[in-house]
Amino acid sequence: MLKTRSVPIEMIRHNNLEMLEDKIKKYQHSKRRIWYMADGIYSMYGDYAPVKELMALSKKYPQLHFYFDDVHGMSWVGKNGTGYVLDQLGELPENVLLFGTLSKTFGASGAVLACSNPELYDKIKTFGGPLTFSAQLEPASVAAAMASAQIHLSPEIYDLQQELRERINYFNTCLSPTDLPLIDQNKSPVFYIGTGMPKTGYNFVNRLMREGFYVNLGIFPAVPVKNTGVRITISRHNQKEEIKGLVEAMEYHFPLALEDTQTNSERVFHAFKLEHKSKSKPQLSSKLNIEILNTIDQVDKKQWNRYMGGQGVYDWEGLQFLEEVFHENTQKEHNWLFRYVIIKDSNGIPILMTFVTLSLWKDDMLAQASISSAIEQERKENPYHLSSFVLSLGCLFTEGNHLYWDESHHSSKEARDGLLELLEKMEHQLGAKMTVLRDFGANTPWNDTLYGHGFFRVQMPNSCTVDLKEVDSMTGYIEQLSSRNRRHFRKDIQPFLELTQFDIISKANTAQIQGFKRLFSEVQKQNHGLNTFSFPDKLFERMNQNDLWEFIVLNPKGQPNTILGVMFCYSNQRDVYVPAFVGMDYNLLETYSTYRQLLYRTIERTLAIKIPKIDFGMTASFEKRKLGAKVHEKYAYLQTNDNFILEMIGVMEGQK
Template identity: 60%
Template sequence: MARIKHNNFLDTVNEVITDAAHQGILHLYAEGENFNGRTIGVGGQALYHFGTTGYLGLEQDARLKEAAVGAIQKYGTQFPLSKSYISHPLYNALEDRIGQMYGQTIIITKNSTLGHLGAIPSAVDDRDAVILDHQVHWSVQNACKLLRNRSIPVDMVRHNHLDMLEDKIKYHSRKRNRIWYMADGIYSMYGDSAPLHQLMALSEKYSQLHFYIDDVHGMSWAGRHGTGFVMDQLKELPGNMLLFGTLSKTFGASGAVLVCPDKKMHHRIKTFGGPLTFSAQLEPASVAAASASADIHLSPEIYCLQNELKERTQYFNGLLSRTDLPLVDRNDSPVFYIGTGMPKTGYNFVNRLMAEGFYVNLGLFPAVPVKNTGVRITISRHNQKEEIAALVEAMAHYYPKALEETGTDLGRVRHAFAMAVPKTRPKVVHGDLDILLENSITKVDKKIWNNLMGAQGAMDWDGLLFLENSFQGNELKEHNWEFRYLIIMDCNGKPILATFMTAGLWMDDMLAKETISKTLEKARKYDSYHLTSRTLSIGSLFTEGNHLYLDRKHPLGDRALNILMWTLETLGHKMGAKMTVLRDFGPDEEMGGFFKDQGFVRIQMPDSCVVDLTDHMDVQTYIARLSVRNRRHFRKEIQAFEPEFQVDILNTCPKEQLPQLIELYRNVHRNNLGLNTFSFPERVFKNMSDNPHWEFIVLRLKSGPPKPIGAMFCYKNQGKTYVPAFVGLDYTYVTSHYTYRQLLYQTIKRAISLGFSHIDFGLTASFEKRKLGAVVSERYAFVQASDNYVLELLGTM
């Protein structure tokens, strides 16, 4: 394979969000001339509102409204001046009230995102280290990116994985002063919580451990004076913790609050906290509303409100327990998550609920892994018991219908969320389809396979037999792959779909930027398998091209594709795969849409390069067909240097020369961190030398040392396609003698002399290959990971 086109991560997110918007799930506009919190107007309907984060309903409290209106009448719509110079007249009272709630020194911020940007770079010293829970809120992760400019290590652990956290603490404790662990009190998607008491025990064991906790979703509905879930659990704020709460969401106003028991650090952050210094302060209406809410929080009324909400959440929990709905985490928070697995199932389910009169949120990538799409339901004091019961009834009724209509089942969803799977799952009825799934190409009819896949790169029957012989029984685990071959036919024996799959160890940074791979390769000098995962892929790391045969016109084509998805999912579970990859596909919107609905995200691959030789032309005619500009390049950079090279075509490589060719290949592999993979074992190249379908194009300088300086490893498939699968180079001569371009030209000459109709130049260096007449086309991979941990970890590098 070749270098990835590192499209911006936002491009992938944009595709997912755009799809959801087209489904009528996101980017909606609320309708109506007033709100009461209980219903929300969407698409001409008044829907019961189960998507708010104002859990106590204080945003509709008359006292907050009156305070906000009064502040505007007295002070205007804003106070346009930095708080560093002078604070609004109402600020002092608000800070005093919030301070009373926590019994600690506090800082009011414009919102939590700006608050994190101000607090984190100020609190974290250059001698510190940061460890993130991989599900900590994006705003915290984003603020930590600023620390990289100061060479502060920012590490990450899997969600609530305390053993992993302790390992990281031990690692950083040798070199770092304080070690900050950053997490959420209540997590915004699943409603689960940080294991606070275990974390406190860990801090007693490691005095360097400090905590930065974002508890905005735990605010108001829990804790003394509504100070949040963290304070409710710990009762007192530890001296080694910075706590973030919110004045928006449940608090009913705007802004956020940082609670800082360390007075020296409080002064440091407040004195110069980036956005705290340079951003505008809260508007008078927001300050007044927050003060009115603080008065409620400081009164016994807050406990009445909390109890009213608790009664509703317990009622909802009780109703859910009587259903088969897959509640991902059962807890006491007002946040609930019903898993749907695939995005298209989530779209279907949400649209059904909205049509029935209920507004709920859809949890989507990147907030959750793509295959962990689900419905997030929030309970508030606005919700009445009768509509809560009606929602559960509607969900229990429509959830099975959404599963059935989108071709999935409850067991598949529960598997995606690592939940207990029912012992009896619905059988997949294939009906009039004949399915062949084998673990060796020797068990597949050679003629049938070659008729379907024989013209594709090194994927004919003999090419795959070569792969099996090369990537099984090796010493190192990364050099051993499991193979599966799938053919789906109709009852008349007509093939509809065919592909092969491999499972093996991949580097997690294979699709990451080169700079990230360079960093990880340093760590792999001490741990060869650092950040590697077992991956199931259509095709293999050795092959390039169209790995999937599909008769798109066949009336059972969609069913065959669904069976492929079920097969990949089943094999992935059995083989312990953490990631599934589909590659290399063109810009087919219909196929891309299908894969995205199945829980895959699209990533752009390098362009595919193919040369068409069907006219049976000679070399001179081929070159004459190049553009004027490309012919000029050819004469200057290729033809002029050709006399300096000795070109050998080796069907069998002499034993003394094979190590030299292997080293040339390894030069290229080491230089290609843009697509980081394990190198191939020597056995692969020995098998090439012994296999009649492989040959080597070798370049030597006539006037230089006798050793080769370039090699092309080429496969001759039965479909008359010539496949220069891999290249080896001595980089000393690449610039001075245009060695790589010479190899491309000699490959074309060789294919023409053999009478081949196509050259599959694969995925790389499209600029160079285009100049020699290759047709270039876009290629994409579709990736599905078991979770977002690796993606977010790589994002911290």
């Protein structure tokens, strides 16, 4: 409801008071009230909100008010079971709204709001949605609530709290000598045993269920994907022998669940940033030969092009070009780390082959264009606002199937799992905040495995290709288009062809290169559908020096010094023509139908040099489809260290 009223909503990292204060400073002179919303006891890990520190912050900033949800803190702690937050506060200040539930430890149903500000109390009583529109509780719930309230108001509540506290302490004592990854040890009745990956969590829960222990699985989006775990709540009805039995069952089944899902405790502890003393044995099979190479020069050229060539700008020659461009630059976003992974069987036959890069990404790269536009305003002051180093299949320059995988090989699954474990180790070693496996089709056989390993899927911009195998002329190509697309050509492209001239330039002069840079920069600033950092200036000089690159340049007829647009094109193994990027003068875009003309001239050029396929890349698929391109849905799988950035961008999308 606040989003629809344009009330600004900001995400704060978990219990991060420094970040909270920065946000308060941002709004302290423009907003009469700033509300901070938090749990008293957090429902997954059972950890606490820093209530006393927050109240100290409110003395410094009088606008600060609090909305505490203490449903997991009620009854088991505090005077008369009033809960954790009130136990910390002593008295309820007027700048606090305290919410609780009657349906958990209280043992009834319904909810409760405590408010000490008379004016705010009256507003809530008069205008609060639940009070205005909901019906009264049924008599049985009212009777249960009254009976529970009488217990809370009697000395019996303290005996019950003590009984529960003894069981909580006993559970902690039983867990202490084990190697189970208890995420937060405290005195709350909520415990969380980390399993890391979802597939391990499911395996562990099923094992415990077969032993007669029913526990909850904490999973995305309640927790980050890689922070899956078992959530256990202790009640005073659990007997000590049952508590001990649960710990013994977990201690026995935890390593078996890890083994079943090809992982180890070291990976789990690292996912939760916990110290792990003993080193686990690697899970990769000795039957597979895994090569990790630092440069394409170390990779056999013939072998790489056999399995990975003929797509995009990542044949052997293309990667040599990219390594040169994205190396030894002054700005950190222009320096990429390349790694090549080749997994072979015992006979030296490749089962899997790919390359990955570590590079700086804008966190909103795949977000809605409107979100990126808003974030770019903040980047005018801080260029690296919301940016993170990402370990990615392929790189930000390339598009296509970046992964060769022989699914028919008897060790294909082993090779796949080996790659995923290797990527996790590389992410740790290189300090990446996220791993992205990209350019998968909608029905990839990797889908279930990736979900089990803690990845989740997001849709990328569609990619486009043009097949020219059966076409020998541009006239023939236009004739094979649908009647609707032919009308588009006659109306939106053909009349403009007479207004322009074009050249194929393999070696541009200095003035032309500067013009190309300027036009490319215009496009990149406009294209927030796939929001990336700029490329280094030397990219264009290296293109100009490389025989595999050429420029399709469009000029107004009779004005060779005026560049309307340029397509930057790469020839891959004579198998595919790649118009990798485009530059355009937006002031003259509609006058000359520049983009559509460049698409047309690209097809014409590909036919002229007899290359059978065009990789037209991502974005603008609607325009490319009208010229006969085939559109392919593409998906990326993301594995993040935490949910914060994704949730924050989600909040921003909800406010648009």
